[in-house]
Amino acid sequence: RAHLDRIAAVDGDVHAFLHVNAAALETAAAIDASRAAGDELGALAGVPIAIKDVLCTLDMPSTSGSKILEGWIPPYDATVVAKLRAAGLVPLGKTNMDEFAMGSSTEFSAYGPTHNPWDLDRIPGGSGGGSAAAVAAFEAPLALGSDTGGSIRQPGAVTGTVGVKPTYGSVSRYGAIALASSLDQVGPVTRTVLDAGLLHDVIKGHDKRDSTSLTDEWPSFADAARAGLAPDSLRGVKVGIVTELNGEGFQAGVKGRFAEAVALLSGAGAEIVELSAPSFEYAISAYYLILPAEASSNLAKFDSVRFGLRVNPEGGGTVEQVMAATREQGFGPEVKRRIILGTYALSAGYYDAYYGSAQKVRTLVQRDFARLFDEVDILISPSAPTTAFPIGEKIDDPLAMYLNDLTTIPANLAGIPGISIPMGLAEEDGLPTGIQLMAPAREDARLYTYGAALE
Numbered sequence: 001r002a003h004l005d006r007i008a009a010v011d012g013d014v015h016a017f018l019h020v021n022a023a024a025l026e027t028a029a030a031i032d033a034s035r036a037a038g039d040e041l042g043a044l045a046g047v048p049i050a051i052k053d054v055l056c057t058l059d060m061p062s063t064s065g066s067k068i069l070e071g072w073i074p075p076y077d078a079t080v081v082a083k084l085r086a087a088g089l090v091p092l093g094k095t096n097m098d099e100f101a102m103g104s105s106t107e108f109s110a111y112g113p114t115h116n117p118w119d120l121d122r123i124p125g126g127s128g129g130g131s132a133a134a135v136a137a138f139e140a141p142l143a144l145g146s147d148t149g150g151s152i153r154q155p156g157a158v159t160g161t162v163g164v165k166p167t168y169g170s171v172s173r174y175g176a177i178a179l180a181s182s183l184d185q186v187g188p189v190t191r192t193v194l195d196a197g198l199l200h201d202v203i204k205g206h207d208k209r210d211s212t213s214l215t216d217e218w219p220s221f222a223d224a225a226r227a228g229l230a231p232d233s234l235r236g237v238k239v240g241i242v243t244e245l246n247g248e249g250f251q252a253g254v255k256g257r258f259a260e261a262v263a264l265l266s267g268a269g270a271e272i273v274e275l276s277a278p279s280f281e282y283a284i285s286a287y288y289l290i291l292p293a294e295a296s297s298n299l300a301k302f303d304s305v306r307f308g309l310r311v312n313p314e315g316g317g318t319v320e321q322v323m324a325a326t327r328e329q330g331f332g333p334e335v336k337r338r339i340i341l342g343t344y345a346l347s348a349g350y351y352d353a354y355y356g357s358a359q360k361v362r363t364l365v366q367r368d369f370a371r372l373f374d375e376v377d378i379l380i381s382p383s384a385p386t387t388a389f390p391i392g393e394k395i396d397d398p399l400a401m402y403l404n405d406l407t408t409i410p411a412n413l414a415g416i417p418g419i420s421i422p423m424g425l426a427e428e429d430g431l432p433t434g435i436q437l438m439a440p441a442r443e444d445a446r447l448y449t450y451g452a453a454l455e
C-alpha cells in the first residue's frame, strides 16, 4: 500500500511505470494469509517489486517500450517472473525503458521519457531508466532490469542505486524480449548490495527453456554479501584498475569519487594495481556491430502477423506492404537505425569486414579479461563516464549516446558479471556516481562480498 501510494504521489513527475499492477494488494493479502497459515516463505515473500517491461508477464502488458507491442499481454510469464511469484514477491507493475532496450537515457521509449528523481530535468540512464528511477524514488524497494550493454549498471550509476549484471547464462532469458541474445542478461536493481544478493538468489539457476542457460550450482549471493560485512574482508584482495576504463572524457567529479573509492579499498588492505586492456578501445565499435546484427534478426518477428500492431495501408495492400507499413509506424527512430546497421553489417558483401571483425574484437576482449584476471581478483572502474545529463542533450547524437556505455560494454562482450554501487555525489553537480566491480565468469559471489565491503 505504501509503495502504491508513493507511485500515486510521484510517478506523474518521474514516469518510471508504464503499468501499475491493479492486483498487487490482492497478491500481498494472499501472501499474508499464507504466512498466517504457517506456510514456510522465502526471505523476500511479500516484498513488492517493479519489473522492466522487457519481461513477459501474463497478467500485465509487456511492450518493451515499443508501440509495435502496445497493449500486448503475453500468454506466459518469463521464467524470472515465475520465480518471483513462486518466492512470494509482489509485482508492482512494469517499468519504462528505451524501445527494445536500445539506449542509455530512456528517452527512446515510445511512451515518453522517465525523469531522474535526483533532478527531474535529467535522464535516469537507460535502457532500464524506469526500474532504476522507481527504486531511487522509493516507488519500489526492488526491481528487475536487463543488461545487454549496461542497461542495469549505467542507470544504477546515475540514480544512486545498485545494479547487477550476472554472469551470462546464469539467469534465464526465457520470456525476456530479446535484444541481442548473446549479450542479454536479466539482473537485480536495488538500494543495497545485500538486497541485490537476496534478489539474485531468487532469479538465478538453470532453465531448460533457455538454450544458453548454465547448469551450475550457485552459492548464496546473500551470504556472499554478508561475508563482505565481516571485518578485514578486503585485506589482501587484489584489485585491478583498468586504464582504458578511467581515462579521457570522464567527468572530473566522477574521477574524484573514483579516486576516493580506490583510497578506501587500499585503506582496507586491498592491493591495488593498474592494468591495461588494449582491446577495450575497440569494444564499443564491436558492440555496435554485434548488437544491431543480432537485434535486426530478433526483431524480424514483429511482422504484423504474430504480435501487436497491424497497420493496413490505405486501400489495402499485399502482405509485404502491411508488414512495411506496420514496421514503419511501429518502430521508433533508434530501432530503425539499428535494424539498418545490423542488416548492413550482416549482408553478404560486408559480413567479414564488419560482423566478422567485430567477433574477432570480442575474442580479444575475452582474452584481455582472462589475462587481467590471472593477476587480480576483481577489476574496478567508474560505472559511467558522467553523471546524469539533461534530457534532450544527446538525443540527436547517436555517437555521443553510445559513448555512455564505454565502461559497461566489455563485461557483456565477455559474458562476465558486473555490479554498479553508489560512489557518492559528484562535487561539481551534486549528482550520483557509481563504481563498477567486475569478476571472472561464474564468480558473481565476489561482486557481492567486495561490493558489500565497499558500500
Ligand code: GLN
Residues within 6 Å of the ligand: 101, 102, 103, 104, 126, 127, 146, 147, 148, 149, 150, 151, 152, 179, 291, 405
Ligand atoms: N546503451 C546500450 C545500448 O543502447 C545498452 C543496451 C542494454 O543494455 N539493453 O545498446
